[in-house]
Amino acid sequence: MKAVVLRIGHRYVRDYRVTTHVALVARAFGAEKMLVVNSEDEIKKSIKAVNERWGGDFEVEEVSNWKSVLKDWKSSGNKIVHLTMYGISVDDAIDDIKEEKKDLLVVIGAEKVPRDIFDMSDYNISIGNQPHSEIAALAIFLDRLFRGKQLKRNFNGSMNIVPSAKGKVVKTMM
Amino acid sequence: MKAVVLRIGHRYVRDYRVTTHVALVARAFGAEKMLVVNSEDEIKKSIKAVNERWGGDFEVEEVSNWKSVLKDWKSSGNKIVHLTMYGISVDDAIDDIKEEKKDLLVVIGAEKVPRDIFDMSDYNISIGNQPHSEIAALAIFLDRLFRGKQLKRNFNGSMNIVPSAKGKVVKTMM
Numbered sequence: 001m002k003a004v005v006l007r008i009g010h011r012y013v014r015d016y017r018v019t020t021h022v023a024l025v026a027r028a029f030g031a032e033k034m035l036v037v038n039s040e041d042e043i044k045k046s047i048k049a050v051n052e053r054w055g056g057d058f059e060v061e062e063v064s065n066w067k068s069v070l071k072d073w074k075s076s077g078n079k080i081v082h083l084t085m086y087g088i089s090v091d092d093a094i095d096d097i098k099e100e101k102k103d104l105l106v107v108i109g110a111e112k113v114p115r116d117i118f119d120m121s122d123y124n125i126s127i128g129n130q131p132h133s134e135i136a137a138l139a140i141f142l143d144r145l146f147r148g149k150q151l152k153r154n155f156n157g158s159m160n161i162v163p164s165a166k167g168k169v170v171k172t173m174m
Numbered sequence: 175m176k177a178v179v180l181r182i183g184h185r186y187v188r189d190y191r192v193t194t195h196v197a198l199v200a201r202a203f204g205a206e207k208m209l210v211v212n213s214e215d216e217i218k219k220s221i222k223a224v225n226e227r228w229g230g231d232f233e234v235e236e237v238s239n240w241k242s243v244l245k246d247w248k249s250s251g252n253k254i255v256h257l258t259m260y261g262i263s264v265d266d267a268i269d270d271i272k273e274e275k276k277d278l279l280v281v282i283g284a285e286k287v288p289r290d291i292f293d294m295s296d297y298n299i300s301i302g303n304q305p306h307s308e309i310a311a312l313a314i315f316l317d318r319l320f321r322g323k324q325l326k327r328n329f330n331g332s333m334n335i336v337p338s339a340k341g342k343v344v345k346t347m348m
Binding site: 027087090128163 | 224309
């Protein structure tokens with residue numbers, strides 16, 4: 001079961017740091033790729049630099065139209081999960097989503113989300129029904145999907161952290 | 175077991191949106207309060223507006239010196255948890271932390287964190303050993319601490335979302 005993140009509603013410059021956090025979370029929590037409309041090249045570059053140092057092959061891909069991404073994804077028979085505070089609780093829906101055994105497009109909005117997204121998604125899922133953060137929502141969703149195992153994944157990076165009680169211990173492959 | 179979040183390293187203006195996400199996550203995931211050094215008044219105001227609409231009494235408090243917050247917290251006998259990618263994995267440490275049955279100060283840094291924080295903390299905890307986001311780290315930590323129950327908490331707000339598969343359903347108390 002693969003997960004690809006689609007970040008919609010990204011506002012140039014204004015959302016730069018938040019969308020970078022979304023990409024880093026997608027990568028660290030086990031997604032394959034983030035699709036984003038109209039974003040800064042720097043996001044792509046900074047994720048590439050993270051891969052070079054810390055491993056893995058997570059990609060950021062610029063797309064021109066989110067609606068056609070949703071349509072293509074739907075017609076391939078895979079599933080679309082939209083994270084929204086208005087949706088069904090993740091803990092009430094995650095087993096059904098897993099049972100589908102399909103690849104997932106996980107849609108993450110910025111402040112306002114077009115109505116179409118609710119209609120086109122197979123699942124509208126809330127991570128609690130309080131306003132918070134799309135970054136946190138993505139992390140919790142992927143954590144539930146992969147049952148926390150993503151946190152122990154080996155990225156085979158040239159740098160690897162050795163978990164430590166008090167310091168910063170990093171193994172560097174020469 | 176209460177959790178208070180201490181946000182350190184906040185950079186005026188630059189970190190405004192990220193620190194706002196930290197505050198919203200702290201509130202939605204069951205912390206009592208966020209302490210922050212040198213932040214914008216708007217953060218306090220926007221959280222107040224969220225409480226008025228969506229309930230609860232989560233607070234943002236400006237503090238002048240994080241070191242004295244850590245010292246006071248330590249001398250009260252409560253515990254300090256610092257979230258860092260260099261720490262011990264949350265899933266290897268969360269049971270020990272819960273067994274302490276103490277209130278927790280959860281320290282969340284921005285990019286670089288002073289060495290003192292590692293030394294003064296009782297636990298340096300990683301949410302995976304990959305770089306990602308302090309917003310995601312806080313969400314996962316509080317989710318593990320409160321075992322996901324925080325997501326179903328009733329905030330008794332004047333507005334309440336009714337989880338819905340397709341739409342936005344909000345009950346408003348008149």
